[in-house]
Amino acid sequence: MTYEHHDYDVLIIGAGGAGLRAAIEVQQRGLRVAVITKSLLGKAHTVMAEGGMAAAMGNVYPEDNWQVHFRDTMRGGKYLNNYRMAELHAKEAPERVQELEQWGALFDRTKDGKISQRDFGGHRYARLAHVGDRTGLELIRTLQQKVVSMGTDVFMEHKVLTLIHDSEGRVAGCVAYQRPTGEFVTFAAKAVVLATGGAGRSWKFTSNSWEGTGDGHAMALWAGAELIDMECIQFHPTGMVWPLSVRGLLVTEGVRGDGGVLRNSEGQRFMFNYVADMFRAETADSEEEADKWYDDHSAGRRPPELLPRDEVARAINTEVKAGRGSPHGGVYLDIGSRRSAEFIRRRLPSMYHQFMELAGVDITKESMEIGPTCHYIMGGVKVDADTAATSVPGLFAAGEVAGGMHGANRLGGNSLSDLIVFGRRAGMGAADFVEGYQGSPRLDEAAVNAAVEESLAPFEREEGENPYDIQRDLQEMMQANVGIIRTRSELEYAISELDSFTERVKNIKVKGGRAYNPGWNLATDLPAMISVSKCVARGAVLREESRGGHTREDFPQASAEFATFNFAHSSPAKRWDGEIVTERSALLEMPGELKALLEEGH
C-alpha cells in the first residue's frame, strides 16, 4: 500500500510547550521541520497548566539564584534526578522565560515592571513566573503564535501510531493516521523529537486529558530506547473530589502559595504533624510563624502546606484514612477565610470560576474539598542532558515524556520551565544530528504495513470487546493497585492483571467507520497505556523503599542502597505485547562543587 507521504529533516511529535519550543529552534536553523499533534494546535496539556513556571530570576527575592533552584530541585526529587538536567534547567530557565516576552508573552509584573514571581511548594524563594492562574495558556499561545509566524508545518489531529526505523537501526520516521478521515500518512525524517507529554490517563482519578496515554513513552520503548523512573508518579495533593463528574480536576498549588491552608474535618491545620526530618529545619512549627512568611520570607519559616507534593499528598491520604476526611473523601483547602475576595478573584480567577460553575462553591467564602489526583509522570525516556538524545540514533525526547530531570518527585512550576529549556536543547540536538547525517532516511515498508494492519484489526473482528470497557477496567485496576500507597502483593497482582489486559486488547472490536472515531482512537491508545502501566508496576515492585512519588507501605523508609540507581526498562522484542526487561542503571556521578551545594545547611 502507498499512503500520503511527507519528508522532513526533523519531525516533532507533540505540540505542547516542549514540542513547540523544539520546533522554533529547528526552524531557526533553516531545516525542514514538521510538528504533529493528536489535537488541534493550542490544546495540548500545556494549556491547562495553571500556577506558573519556575526560574531563578531573582525579581522578588534577589537572593535567589540558579544554585538554590538546583538544590531545591534535587531535594524535591529525593536525589534520584539526572543532576546535569537539574543543573542546566536551573541555569537556563531565566533566559528562556525572558525570551518568551520577545515573542509576545505578557507575565504579571512586579511594582518595578519586572516579571512577577510567586511561591510554590519546595521552592525556597518566590520563583514562579505566572499570569494569574493561566500560565500554561500564556506559554502555549506564545509558542504557538511564534511557530505560526515562522511558517512551520503543523499536522493537527494526526495520531502517530509508531516510529519506523531504517535498515541501519536509525529512526527514520513514523506512521500516523489523520483523525478527520481515518487515512494513514507516513513521515520520513532524519531525526525525530518525542514531545508527547504524560501518561496519567491510565489512572481513574487524574488531572490528565484523553491525550495523556503515554504514547511517546511507549513508542520510545518499542523503538529500542530505555524508560527510567517509571514508578515515580506524582499524585498532586489538590484535585477536586466533588461532584464526581469533576473528580481529579486540578486545583492549582497557587492556592497554597497565595495563602491557602489545609484542614481536616476537625478544623485542624494538620500539615504541621507531617514535616519530615529532611524539611524540619526550614519549615515553620507554628501557625503564627507560618503566617508571617507569606509577606516576608525572612520573618518566619515556610508553612508546611508548601512542602513538596509527595509529602502533602501522603499526609492528606493519611488524614482521610484516619477518618478525619471531608464527606466525599478529601480534606478542606481554605483560602476564603484567609484572603480577601478581591485578592482571590484577581490571583486565582480560573479556580474561582471552576468551583463556582462546576461545584457551586464560592471559594472566597467556603472551603474547597480536595484530594490527591494522578497528575504527572516523573519517569520517562532516558536522555542525554545536553542534547536530549536517547540511546536510539536520531531519536530525541523532551518535556514530560523525558525522564531524569525531576527525579522521584517534581516541584510545581518545574515542568513548564523544563519544557522550554529542554525543548530548545532537543531542537539543537536534533538539528546537530541532521547536519552530520549521511544518506537519506528510508522507511522500512514492511514495518509500516504491519503497523497499519495492526491498527485496523479491531474493525475486522466479528466480535470483541468495547475499548471503553477495557480502559475503564484498566483505570480502576491501576488506581486500586498502583496508586499513591503501594504494597508488594497489590503490585504483583497488577503485573499479572496487565498480562490479561494485553490479551483483552488483542480482542477489541471497534464499531463504525474510520473517520473521527473516538472508539477506534482509544483502541490505538490502549497498547501504549498497557506498555507504560507495565513499566510503572514493574519499577514499583522492584523499588523496595519509599521515595518521592513512590510510596511503599511495606518499605516506608528511603533506603541508601536504592538512592544510587534508576530502574531502566527496555523491550527486546520492540513490541507492545512483548516482554519487558528491567535493569538497574547507575545515577550519574555528581561533580564535587554541585554536591557541596546540596550539603550546604540552610
Added chain:
Amino acid sequence: MAQVTMRVWRGDANGGDFERYTVEQNEGEVVLDVIHRIQATEAPDLACRWNCKAGKCGSCAAEINGKPRLMCMTRLDQLPEGEVTVTPMRTFPIIRDLVTDVSFNFQMAAKVPALLPPPMPAEGYRMYQEDVERSQEFRKCIECFMCQDVCHVIRDHEENKAHYAGPRFFIRYAELEMHPLDTNDRRDLIREDMGLGYCNITKCCTEVCPEHIKITDNAIIPLKERVVDAHYDPVAWLGRKIRRRTKRSASDAAVQPAP
C-alpha cells in the same frame, strides 16, 4: 437514578440527522459527561472534541439547545427540564457529528503580522502591570471559536470568510496593537483585508465568550476608532495606551519577522 434524554446530531458533510440517547445523569454532571457516557456505552464512534474538561482549552464548543456553549462547563441541572439538543457549531463545515472543521481560524491566525518588539535589554524588558493588563485580557482567549460561530457576518455567509477575520482575531489584533512592546502597524491590513468594517457591533460575540472578554467594548470599538474612522485621532489613541512606542508602517509589519 435520574435520566436525561440527549438529542445529538449525527452525520458528516453529506448530511445527517438527530439521534436520541437516554442515559443516566448524576449530580453535578455537565453535558460532556453524558456525551462521554454515550460514547462508552451505546455509541463509541460518536465524535466530539475535548481536552481539559475544565473550560481551559476551548476544544469542546458545540451548540446546546441552539446556543454556543462549552460542553464541559454546561451543567445539566442548569438547563431547562426536558430533552437536551446538541449540535455542532453551525459556522464551520462538519467533519463528523459534533466535530467541525475550524481551519478557517488557523488560516486567519497565519495572516497576523507578528509582534515586533525593540531588542531586549540584557536584564529583560520592563513593563508595568497597568500597561500589560489591556492585552492580558485578550490573551485569556481559549480559542473555542464560539464568538466566530455566533458572528452573523460569517454565520450564514460563507462568502464573507475570505475577507473577514472575525471577533477572535479582532481581539488578537487589538492585543498586538495595545501590546506595550509592539512597533508594528497593522492598520491598513485590519481595515482592508480583515474586514473590521463589516462588524456592526451587535455584541453577540461578547455574550458567548466563556472567558468574559469584552470583545466589542474593549477590542472592536477601540480598534474601529483607530483604523476605520476617517477622523482618527492619534493623540486620543495614544492617550488610551500608556507609554507606547511609535509604530512602523503596515508594509514593514508584514515582512518583519519577530526575533
